[in-house]
Amino acid sequence: MKRIVIALALVLCAAQPALADKVATPIPIGIAVAQTSNVALFGQEQVNGAKLAEERLNAAGGVNGTKIALVFQDTAGDEAGAVNAFQNLLNRDKVVAIIGPTLSQQAFAANPIADRAKTPVVGPSNTAKGIPEIGEFVGRISAPMTQVAPNSLKQAMKIKPDLKRVAVLYAQNDAFSSSETTTFQDAIKELGLETVTVQKFQTTDTDFTTQVTAVLGANADLVVISGLAADSGNLVKQLRQLGYKGLIVGGNGLNSPNMFPVCGALCNDVLVAQAYSPGAVDKNPVNKDFAAAFEAAYKKGPAQFSAQAYAAVQVVVEALAKIEKETGKKIADFELADLRAALNKSLRTGTYLTPMGEISMAPSGEVQQKDFYVSKIVMNPDGKTGAFVLVS
Template sequence: MKRLATALLLVLCGIVPARAQTVADPIPIGIAVAQTSNIALFGQEQVNGAKVAEARINAAGGINGTKIALAFQDTGGDEAGAVNAFQNLINRDKVVAIIGPTLSQQAFAADPLANQAKVPVIAPSNTAKGIPQIGPFVSRVSAPMTQVAPHSLKQALRQNPGIKRVAVLYAQNDAFSASETEVFQQAVKDLGLETVTVQKFQTTDTDFTTQVTTVLGANVDLVVISGLAADSGNLVKQLRQLGYKGQIVGGNGLNSPNMFPVCGALCADTLVAQAYSPAAVEHNPVNKAFVAAFEQAYKKAPAQFSAQAYAAVQVVAEALAKVERDSGKKITSFELPQLREALNAALRTGPTLTPVGEIAILPSGEIDQKDFYVSKIVMQPDGTTGAFVLVTE
């Protein structure tokens, strides 16, 4: 007893370093996404996708017999919420990695905390420019809009070669939307089209009369929108209600079935570039199994945010298995800081077949993704439900 007390005193005095905590069983993986606020519709899709991944991975034996356990933290819709969620996951829940947050703007605030603590972060939906550059412990499975956005513009031109004049609208208070619109505007220029008006709005706006009136007065052939689901859906609705007849191309904010009730029947025919399609199952058995499991659990087809969250959990699990295989010892025998560093390195090795197709996280933390899609929104007669229908070349 005296020897133990002496050892404890030495540790407390800093003379002998305390042994780092080992990894918990089951293995904790943090999920920091928006479950409340105006972006909760996106966050709930991510929660659903992550839960399907957890269930399937554990049913298959987990990490060589050790189960994973997702630790959920609500980021809300702002930077402070994301910072608080990350702090809880790092310091209280002792997670091996964090998947999140929902918005790029939140990532720029919260990711540096994880990077400083050397906790791997995998972004499931942060597509703004500069995310992987936050630090060496930050990566993403969400393709940046530089890769995705131009596909929808090219499809709009294939459907209507007469498009010449373009209006661009974006949410200026959202980092993702501000980044995405730069990509769209450059793509418009590269395609030889003319941007005749650029209109700004806020993600909290509900009345877009001023912007729509300007668009109508500019006599444009194409409208390109970068925003979140609620504001973008309301903008689409008001464009149609006030008489706009031309093509609408939506950014990633419109890439969710949760916008269907917002613009209702007026959502129809909007084009959206996508990094995922639930219809792409013919050559992807992982996506086929994911779609079946998701539909069984939630009675609907998965959307992109669900598929990317599933992919994020999947790549973490596969990287954990690689660490265990390469080291020859159980994950739960690792000290937590040691595992976090080994996991971060393992995440950046080799391609993985996921629901979004074959992807690889590059040494830089950026994603290398093979396949992208363009879908058209098709609404059902009830005016509140619909689907993203793949558009073929």
């Protein structure tokens, strides 16, 4: 009985909204991305983008003169890591919002925790169907693959107009990959192409002999891959090593230069649809400025995952500034619970001029973005470094 009473008391305490908490200064914004595991191939790029945003936005005055402080929590690559990171950021670090996690697979597990804590989540790289639907406090600035991915198929058809036979491969243990492949498979049908084989794999796989044998046996002239960076890089490498000579379209999991060392020179010519391109600077001075600052800081051009993480921090900071403007009250004078609720609303109003162009967040939390790109991987002679070269 005594144990039950103590347990009940603990539950009641934990359930109490942190009404007494004021927003700390500098204003804490959580960054829950993968800094370890294979998913860090994306996460490291996100850390770079977020850190650059913190530095530049603070140098420009932060939120009307109040600085922000990013609080980094490593989610590693799985759901448990993301849940743990979210809990720390919400309860210990008392952040005003969480930017993260890296994978949709992690978002489906961790975002409901932030939603229950009435704390806004801004997804910087969650592109599966169903992310904003997780809850009222869940939004994203990463365009869903339903809008982005089909562009790469259209580009493949431009390169090879007699294209017909498509092999589809996807990681069945990953929510984003399973979602993206349905988008690809629908688009393949709509574009009048024929799916000649569908092959599944795991994100932890390193040997793709079975899948490649099936692709070669099906006589495909286009291969479409939905996976993460390490697995997809190995798959591309083994397709080429075993003699596949046709076109390859990669989904968002192949959208990282950190994949280049995995497939090396054999990454050449893979087509990838993108929500950001460092090459698209002509019409967007914000991107020009960002790309130059990134290059100066890291001695390399920004990848999509970096640009989206930068944009996520920018969007949160601008939404905070809007709250001050509209209420005439400084962020530090808010109670945390009130600020989190106000921020969720503010995020969903107005537009943001980011490195990805002008974006906004619908009341549902879905991003609204206009410009998308397709790039081709071009490797350098060193076989380790390369670039996504804009083709459309």
